[in-house]
Amino acid sequence: MEKPVVLFSLLGLPVTAYALCVVLSLGAGMTGLWLRARKSLRPGTLGTLLTLALPLGLLGARAFYCLARLSFYLEVGAANMLYLWYGGYALW
Numbered sequence: 001m002e003k004p005v006v007l008f009s010l011l012g013l014p015v016t017a018y019a020l021c022v023v024l025s026l027g028a029g030m031t032g033l034w035l036r037a038r039k040s041l042r043p044g045t046l047g048t049l050l051t052l053a054l055p056l057g058l059l060g061a062r063a064f065y066c067l068a069r070l071s072f073y074l075e076v077g078a079a080n081m082l083y084l085w086y087g088g089y090a091l092w
Contacts, residue, residue, distance in 0.1 A: 003086070014085060022089075026054055061089040 006014040030050050037046055065088045066073055066081045073081050080086070 022058075023054075026057070029053075058084070058089065065090040 004014075004016040004018065007017055007020065008015050030053060034046065034050065041049075062081075062084060068090060069088070
């Protein structure tokens with residue numbers, strides 16, 4: 001598996017172009033959601049949704065990716081599924 005090109009490091013974690021695009025698109029989506037839903041949802045509900053969106057979305061995308069490539073991860077070691085910084089997310 002090829003290592004991705006690192007653009008820069010943030011708090012000791014490598015940031016790739018793919019990760020940067022995912023974070024920017026998530027930010028745009030969260031801003032759009034906040035603009036549309038701030039009048040119809042309670043502030044606490046909207047804040048909780050926006051706070052949980054990123055970690056749960058990335059964990060779900062990683063889990064789906066690892067299950068789709070299960071034979072690969074069984075071959076190289078199942079512990080590699082936990083290395084989130086090596087990429088491999090099913091985000092379409």
